[in-house]
Amino acid sequence: MxxxxxxxxxxxxxxxxxxxxxxxxxxxxxxxxxxxxxxxxxxxxxxxxxxxxxxxxxxxxxxxxxxxxxxxxxxxxxxxxxxxxxxxxxxxxxxxxxxxxxxxxxxxxxxxxxxxxxxxxxxxxxxxxxxxxxxxxxxxxHRPAPAPEPMPEPAEPASVPVAGRSMPVPVEPATDVPVLGPWTPVAELTGGTGGTGTGTGPDLYIPAEQDGTGLGAEPTPEPPEPSVVPPVPDPGSGTTGSGSEVRDDTVFGRQVGEVRNWLREEPELTGTAIGTRLGTSDAYGRRVRRAALHTAGAAV
Structure with missing residues (x-):
């Protein structure tokens, strides 16, 4: 009391x-x-x-x-x-x-x-x-004893990373990349290196998802190609004609891979522009473009 x-x-x-x-x-x-x-x-x-x-x-x-x-x-x-x-x-x-x-x-x-x-x-x-x-x-x-000061509350221990344990790294969301829409495969041309004179016509119709109007463009019929396919030049060696079929397939597959990467970044790239970049004819550029689109659809 x-x-x-x-x-x-x-x-x-x-x-x-x-x-x-x-x-x-x-x-x-x-x-x-x-x-x-x-x-x-x-x-x-x-x-x-x-x-x-x-x-x-x-x-x-x-x-x-x-x-x-x-x-x-x-x-x-x-x-x-x-x-x-x-x-x-x-x-x-x-x-x-x-x-x-x-x-x-x-x-x-x-x-x-x-x-x-x-x-x-x-x-x-x-x-x-x-x-x-x-x-x-x-x-x-005599002096009165001072009043005891209140004890501070103990601080919470800071979290220390444990050695040998990797900390989770935040993953940034992937940015939107252009995706190729559905397309109608066209049979590869069996021969011919001749192309259009101007090289301005589209090689394939534009998918409805990539067309601004949403209707899609009608494909332009391809001009008939000659029945003889000339040898494929090798861009790395500068020689033409006398390589084996295995070598030709290797160069063609490498060029298809490059064109597929180009189309991911530039979906509107035409066969004429591809032939110019590869240093070949317009028809060869359209052929490589079709093969790139075909392999991209198969991968999806």
Whole structure:
């Protein structure tokens, strides 16, 4: 239970009241003991204030100090409380202390007890000076401990890549590439190297997907080709005519692969333009174009 400010004030007031009443009860006993050890009237009147006053000071120091200083204040409080209890007990056992019938310096009939009681009663004022000064110095030098700072929350550990484990690499979406639409295959010409005079006519009809109107263009009929196919020139060697059929097929297949790549980038490329790039006739260019389109359709 936590007391509020008003509750703490009432608690302190109750403590002061109890201490004051206890001080008044102990007053007569300590005053008579002081007279028995030779104190005059003024000293005997102040003697209870010295003893019980130091007890009150030690109580305050116990509430303020911490650690070893608090332990020291508790020891002082316990020692003076026990001494006051003994003197009050002697005052109750010796009726002569209540008046002037007791000899000066005589607190007990047994000499050792008398010597001890006189030593105790005379040492309390001197001890009050020493212990009281020490307790006041400790209270003035006391500094409250600073409030502990809140501990920061531990940060989450950063993820560390594990050695030997490859991190996923983001894959960019493939860009749109031109795709050849459906087409009608035309039988390859069996011979002839002659071509059109101008080479401007289309070789095949344009697929409907690639025509802007969506209707498609009608194929233009091919001019008749001669029945004799001349030898295919080899672009790499510069020789013509005398190579074997295997060599011709190899060159033709390589040229078909190149034209297929050209058509992927330029679908509108005509046979005339292909023949120009290959350094051959228009008819040969159309033949290679048809073969490239045919192989592209078969691959799809």
């Amino acid at each position: 936590t007391l509020d400010r008003k509750g703490k004030a009432l608690l302190v007031l109750a403590l002061v009241t109890v201490v004051a009443m206890a001080f008044r009860v102990s007053w007569n006993a300590l005053r008579d003991v002081a007279r028995a050890i030779g104190a005059d009237d003024t000293a005997a009147t102040l003697y209870p204030v010295v003893v019980d006053g130091l007890m009150a000071l030690a109580l305050v120091a116990t509430l303020v100090l911490v650690g070893p200083d608090r332990t020291f204040a508790l020891r002082v409080l316990g020692t003076y409380t026990l001494a006051s209890l003994v003197l009050n007990y002697v005052h109750g056992l010796v009726p002569g202390l209540h008046g002037d019938s007791v000899d000066w310096g005589r607190l007990a009939d047994w000499d050792p007890a008398n010597y001890a009681l006189v030593l105790l009663a005379t040492s309390l004022p001197v001890g009050a000076i020493y212990f009281g000064s020490d307790l006041v110095a400790k209270i003035l030098d």
